[in-house]
Amino acid sequence: MSLNARLLPLAATLVIFLVAYAVCYAQYPAMLSTRVIGNLLTDNAFLGIVAVGMTFVIISGGIDLSVGSVIAFAGVFIAVMLRDTSLHPLTVFSLLLLLTTLFGASMGAVIHYLEMPAFIVTLAGMFLARGMAYVLSIDAVPITHEFYDYMQRLYWLMPGKGRLTLIGGLMLLVVVAGSLLAHRTRFGMNVYAIGGGAQTASLMGVPLARTTMAIYALSGLLAGLAGIVFSIYTSAGYSLATVGVELDAIAAVVIGGTLLTGGSGFVAGTLIGVLIMGLIQTYIIFDGSLSSWWTKILIGMLLFAFIVLQKGLVWTTAKRRIAGG
Template identity: 70%
Template structure:
């Protein structure tokens, strides 16, 4: 097996074992209802994590994701409820604003040579602050279009429901996987994460690719914000605080190397599902404090970082020392 596939395989195996163990304890976990809710409840996180996967594969980080989700929720709610704009138009405006926001961050990162950590940290404060300036309160959305969208569900045998936003997340993951593994843009993202100097010498349009990566991340974060507003039927400036960190966790647990260059979009899907499983287990248990979720995520993250270190450090490539003849 390729080295880069090993963390992904490990995640998948851990997910299967954890799921099986949970099912043994709570047979109710093995139902289409739970599986359907898995998708619905984690839809916004999953969509944001797809964007984060691209950023991390390219060797960067995007801390503004959670704030962009919150900002988008508020923007959409205000446009619909206060200004009476049709939700579809509001979505287009929100995605457009996010694209410009991401492009600005990408341009700063590339042309000013500022670490992505700092630039997106600034972006996080800007977006979160901007949302709170628009309103401090939760803005409810009561629009028939919203009811239509949330009413779009596919009923599964066994009482499960596949919601629109759950399916949207799956679609984003599939499109993301196609983009990462089957397009030139995808190969440029990996190239940047592998070695930016080599990449530019090999003709990768570094500036354009960097800007596109952060645009993609912000647009997907905005889409996650829209999904979140569908999920909660409201926009709240302090929504989704810290979601960027959950997204980073899902990406790393899904087998993407934090230093860039290696990773899989579908691995992130497994990562998101694993995080969802932990939460669902704790709800099923009922006696555990929900903060145990954080502890389990912490342990998992640590485990995966150690695992990656072992896999990637143990077999440093090209290091053989033949004797001179």
């Protein structure tokens, strides 16, 4: 096998994306325009950012269910702070990011030191963050600030009249930074190592406590950033927003070729996963007659296909090893 087995899920994702895009293009040639692409990036910016954090968590063999609630909390927090105080949005952003990062780090600490499953700890975090959002405001709070108007107007006009908005660009930036962090730093290597086997990794000198906390802190930070992006996207903060986004993020990560069992995956794959999900939605909008629930059905089928693919890969690798490969 000349192709590295690790690259296979990524390659599969890429092929699916290209095929899907080709199918869409065959039916609606207008889909192949920078406008559609620009919108795809803008509409899914918050999901893409939070999915990058989720990628790290899942590569390390964990899960973070709190991110959807954290995004909602972030929106309400920003909206309330801008309404009730005279702080500049940038100051509010830094406060928020500090808060969500600490929130993530403390979940990581609980997971590591109390040896609790990440599922339970972040489930608690999910309720906590959602509850905090309700405490701040039950109603949707509109955001009216000239700095917000300014940010929403910012874009780079791509050839073909497509707009790469600030938030779309931010997402791409996060993906690039995430890729570097995952593949080119010791922290990133340690994340993969923990995903490959926490016990072994620890025997090899990986600092488990520090790395686990950093992973969930990163996920918290990116969830906060996704919250900022979402607030720019919607100009409001609402405690009932982004319910279930954590599941969308997990789906995007898995469709992006990251093993749910940890240890293997690519941040770039996650971006493609997000784009595939966005593409399905765009197609349904273009079609106009299909129910939007078809998005969920297709994503469900894709997810299932990827789980089967991953299992198949694990089997073939195991078989080759037994054969003495």
